[in-house]
Amino acid sequence: MSLIEQSACQLSKGLASGEFSSVELTNECLRRIEQCDQTIGAFLTIDRDQALAQAAAADQRRAQAAARGPLDGIPVAVKDVLCTLDQRTTCSSKMLEHFVPPYDATVIQRLRQAGLVLIGKTNMDEFAMGSSTENAALGVTRNPWDTASVPGGSSGGSAASLAAHMAPLAIGTDTGGSIRQPAAFCGVVGLKPTYGRVSRYGLVAFASSLDQVGPMARTAEDLGWLLSVIAGHDPQDSTSAPQDVPDYGQQLQKPLAGLKLGFVPTHFGPGLNEEVERAVRAAIQTFEKLGAAVQQVKLPHDRYGVATYYILAPCEASGNLARYDGVHYGFRCDERAMLDRLAQEQQESGVAVEAESALVRMFRQTRAEGFGPEVQRRIMLGTYALSAGYYDAYYLQALKVRRLIRDDYLRAFEQVDLLIGPTTPTAAYRAGEKVDDPLSMYQQDLYTVNANLAGVPGISFPCGFTNSGLPIGVQLQAPHFEEGRLLQAVHAFQQQSDWHTQAPELP
Amino acid sequence: MSHPAYTTVIGLEVHVQLKTKTKLFCRCSTDFGAPPNTQTCPVCIGMPGSLPVMNRQAFLLGLKTAIALNCQIPEFTKWDRKNYYYPDLPKGYQISQFDLPMSQDGYLEIHAPKGGFPDRRIGILRAHLEEDAGKSMHDEVAGKADSRIDLNRTGTPLLEIVSQPDMRSAAEAKAYLTELKLLLTYLDVSDCNMQEGSLRVDANINLHVETDEGIVATPIVEVKNMNSFRAVERAMLYEADRQFDEWQRTGQRLGQVPKQTRGWDDQAQVTRAQRHKEESSDYRYFPDPDLVPVRVTADEVAEIRRTMGQLPATLRQHLQTTYKLDAYDAGVLVNQGSGLVHYFEQLVQAGCDPRRASNWLQQDVLRTLNDLKLTIESFPMPAQDLAQLLTSVDRGELDNSRAKDLFQHVIASGQSLEAARRELGIEKVDADQLTQLCQSLLDQNPRIVQDVRNGKQQAVGALIGQARKQNPNANPAQVKQLCLQLIQQSD
Numbered sequence: 002m003s004l005i006e007q008s009a010c011q012l013s014k015g016l017a018s019g020e021f022s023s024v025e026l027t028n029e030c031l032r033r034i035e036q037c038d039q040t041i042g043a044f045l046t047i048d049r050d051q052a053l054a055q056a057a058a059a060d061q062r063r064a065q066a067a068a069r070g071p072l073d074g075i076p077v078a079v080k081d082v083l084c085t086l087d088q089r090t091t092c093s094s095k096m097l098e099h100f101v102p103p104y105d106a107t108v109i110q111r112l113r114q115a116g117l118v119l120i121g122k123t124n125m126d127e128f129a130m131g132s133s134t135e136n137a138a139l140g141v142t143r144n145p146w147d148t149a150s151v152p153g154g155s156s157g158g159s160a161a162s163l164a165a166h167m168a169p170l171a172i173g174t175d176t177g178g179s180i181r182q183p184a185a186f187c188g189v190v191g192l193k194p195t196y197g198r199v200s201r202y203g204l205v206a207f208a209s210s211l212d213q214v215g216p217m218a219r220t221a222e223d224l225g226w227l228l229s230v231i232a233g234h235d236p237q238d239s240t241s242a243p244q245d246v247p248d249y250g251q252q253l254q255k256p257l258a259g260l261k262l263g264f265v266p267t268h269f270g271p272g273l274n275e276e277v278e279r280a281v282r283a284a285i286q287t288f289e290k291l292g293a294a295v296q297q298v299k300l301p302h303d304r305y306g307v308a309t310y311y312i313l314a315p316c317e318a319s320g321n322l323a324r325y326d327g328v329h330y331g332f333r334c335d336e337r338a339m340l341d342r343l344a345q346e347q348q349e350s351g352v353a354v355e356a357e358s359a360l361v362r363m364f365r366q367t368r369a370e371g372f373g374p375e376v377q378r379r380i381m382l383g384t385y386a387l388s389a390g391y392y393d394a395y396y397l398q399a400l401k402v403r404r405l406i407r408d409d410y411l412r413a414f415e416q417v418d419l420l421i422g423p424t425t426p427t428a429a430y431r432a433g434e435k436v437d438d439p440l441s442m443y444q445q446d447l448y449t450v451n452a453n454l455a456g457v458p459g460i461s462f463p464c465g466f467t468n469s470g471l472p473i474g475v476q477l478q479a480p481h482f483e484e485g486r487l488l489q490a491v492h493a494f495q496q497q498s499d500w501h502t503q504a505p506e507l508p
Numbered sequence: 509m510s511h512p513a514y515t516t517v518i519g520l521e522v523h524v525q526l527k528t529k530t531k532l533f534c535r536c537s538t539d540f541g542a543p544p545n546t547q548t549c550p551v552c553i554g555m556p557g558s559l560p561v562m563n564r565q566a567f568l569l570g571l572k573t574a575i576a577l578n579c580q581i582p583e584f585t586k587w588d589r590k591n592y593y594y595p596d597l598p599k600g601y602q603i604s605q606f607d608l609p610m611s612q613d614g615y616l617e618i619h620a621p622k623g624g625f626p627d628r629r630i631g632i633l634r635a636h637l638e639e640d641a642g643k644s645m646h647d648e649v650a651g652k653a654d655s656r657i658d659l660n661r662t663g664t665p666l667l668e669i670v671s672q673p674d675m676r677s678a679a680e681a682k683a684y685l686t687e688l689k690l691l692l693t694y695l696d697v698s699d700c701n702m703q704e705g706s707l708r709v710d711a712n713i714n715l716h717v718e719t720d721e722g723i724v725a726t727p728i729v730e731v732k733n734m735n736s737f738r739a740v741e742r743a744m745l746y747e748a749d750r751q752f753d754e755w756q757r758t759g760q761r762l763g764q765v766p767k768q769t770r771g772w773d774d775q776a777q778v779t780r781a782q783r784h785k786e787e788s789s790d791y792r793y794f795p796d797p798d799l800v801p802v803r804v805t806a807d808e809v810a811e812i813r814r815t816m817g818q819l820p821a822t823l824r825q826h827l828q829t830t831y832k833l834d835a836y837d838a839g840v841l842v843n844q845g846s847g848l849v850h851y852f853e854q855l856v857q858a859g860c861d862p863r864r865a866s867n868w869l870q871q872d873v874l875r876t877l878n879d880l881k882l883t884i885e886s887f888p889m890p891a892q893d894l895a896q897l898l899t900s901v902d903r904g905e906l907d908n909s910r911a912k913d914l915f916q917h918v919i920a921s922g923q924s925l926e927a928a929r930r931e932l933g934i935e936k937v938d939a940d941q942l943t944q945l946c947q948s949l950l951d952q953n954p955r956i957v958q959d960v961r962n963g964k965q966q967a968v969g970a971l972i973g974q975a976r977k978q979n980p981n982a983n984p985a986q987v988k989q990l991c992l993q994l995i996q997q998s999d
Binding site for chain 2: 083084090092097100102103104106201202203204205206208209210236237238239240316317319320322323324325326328329330360361364384387388389392396
């Protein structure tokens, strides 16, 4: 098996035994990227020299028996929403196209400390707003299983990089499904951890109370290792949890016997694609064979999830994205042209334009030119919902529903250990299919947003293929801080199936 | 023509920079005067991805102040985002507190030391924490507008103290500010330096006009740009006059026109209408999801109360009841700050008469501090020395004027009291020596003796000066008394 096909665990063994070096491995990945990223478009930024230097340093540590852990020297692709010191961090937005952060996100620091090789920054929906990576301003990403289809989003670049074997590990972020949905579309494993499990410091915020950084990989085992690296309390993030990080590797090995698995019957109702339903039901049967007991549970308020999410997330986004005003960093509209235009208007109308109007014009024009349509749409939604007279009806109401949804989960987890269901209503759809219909795009988040609203962890992993050969994902959700239970279940499943070992055929 | 009577109604919003080493949500220094944009980090300049972490010390200073202002302290308080666009607000929102402030419903008692208005209790609506914005510097030379932004101040902790509209005159507004500043100084929570912007005042003012139909409220005006307490006082006086004129001209009442903001022009001594910064004031507050709510326990409040030390109001009472100072004197001492009160108590403990100690402090010591631009903490004469000086006066060993010479000499020379005493040749004059001196003076001045005999007792005053020429240590009161006695005896 070639290096790029191996899991991180296998690669770790190879590096440890000296079978190959991190430089060799990194070169393999870079070669693969060169070979197929023209077609896939997973990466926005690649710094070969930096990656190879990191790999060389890792090799040196290995040589001195000073490896920083099992993942020392293994490449990882990082969604371009996490700040990297001296390396541009764009959020795939024109607004930040040339933004170079003066600091590393905490997750990036942890990756570096564990010796991982940062191979590149991956494409995404602009500011993580979207479910197809079609809202990206700086590149187009295609699904490696079918280049006419979308990779999902917003962590589409990270998912595609894994599926196309350009990197063995990746980091994504998930605000309403942005790790799990592209993982499902690309046939890889993606985990959204419990809110607060992983530091958000240095993650360019979309919706602060929902955003969470998570690991993506091809196997549960790899995922567990990567989670161990990035999880843990961070004093720089007030919302990060002070809980200890358990040994996920150990939890992975526990048998599933006696595990209580719940499913929500309404999740298998209208709107769910038949092929997806069949694959997910088959996955449930596999778990039963593995010793799990399956029962029905209710999440009475979960049908309000999408509506609640599309109030709360835009509200927070409207505040979080206010800083992109052209003053301090990032894109600024062509000021000279703007002032000339203003002077011309002034002349035509005969009304003197005051100095402050130029400032307001600069704000407006910068934001109109710097943000793509979906980002603008969400900023407007949020601004509207927070405005005087609407706050109570929208924001406050949504907060209350969010609490009810969370309570539903807490009650459900009194009865079962894990919840199981589809990750997405359909497999990957064709590029362009939904771009003009934001509402149907939003409906894609049906099964994923509730985990964000409730703060619980969720994982998506491959459980089959459609007739046309597109991967299908199944989702498990667990109580707060029970990521280990998710990994245990997926690991057991992957011992019984080979969906995750399938690879798309690429040039 | 008779004017209808009116009452001025004033409420004040005071922003106080809290004296912390670091900013409210990051670890940048809060020092004033550093080169522009050198005290910044990704957090306070709102870099993408950065997150705030609350400075516990700032919260505690805010809490201490709120408790001293007799506020209710809720168990639960949270942070909100106040959204508006301005170049010196790098995040596009200010982290503040909206509907659940850290404190509310307190009061501050004010009084006019020389009369003027009766003692009053001014309600405190709320005191909440927020981060300061940066500073915009507009340079409009030769028609070319050039704005620069300094973000050193961005994120400095501010306590916004909002009073009820309880003040009824410009003098009351000034007294409120003076008392508030004194309280903050006693608490040591702020530098209260208006020039450096560590204390900023905005006022809301309108009139209640008595008319035939009853009391009518005029539109409320917010006044800004007042850079001293004096400016506040003057602006309020000006604004009351202006509003009354306007009311007479227009008859506009509260609610009939939008709230106006006016700026005080200190040079012209007028207020001027300001243009609105933003088109609307819908700040779209919502809870900041990057921060966690803060819980305050009753124990924490009790602990702060216990360690707070004595505050001006109680200290004034204490000086009156314990040392029998009158309200005015107690006020003067307390208003100078806790250092002077401490010095006073040291003097009294060393045996000084409280009244004499108070007088000396108010006159000689304060004048010296003023002249030399010193604080009582750096005053060169230890309390024990001044006490020794004053008790000598109490015992008649030293007259007041000699005592003042000695005091001046100690201050000017930096010598110890003893050394100064020796250098000035100040020593106790024994009774025989003094009698001898007086007798010889009487012998040399028969006309004075005659004048006294003729009932002009004050004639003996001329001898005091001569006595002091011959022996500078002669106590004038004693010389006078002895001379009169000797003349009487010789009758």
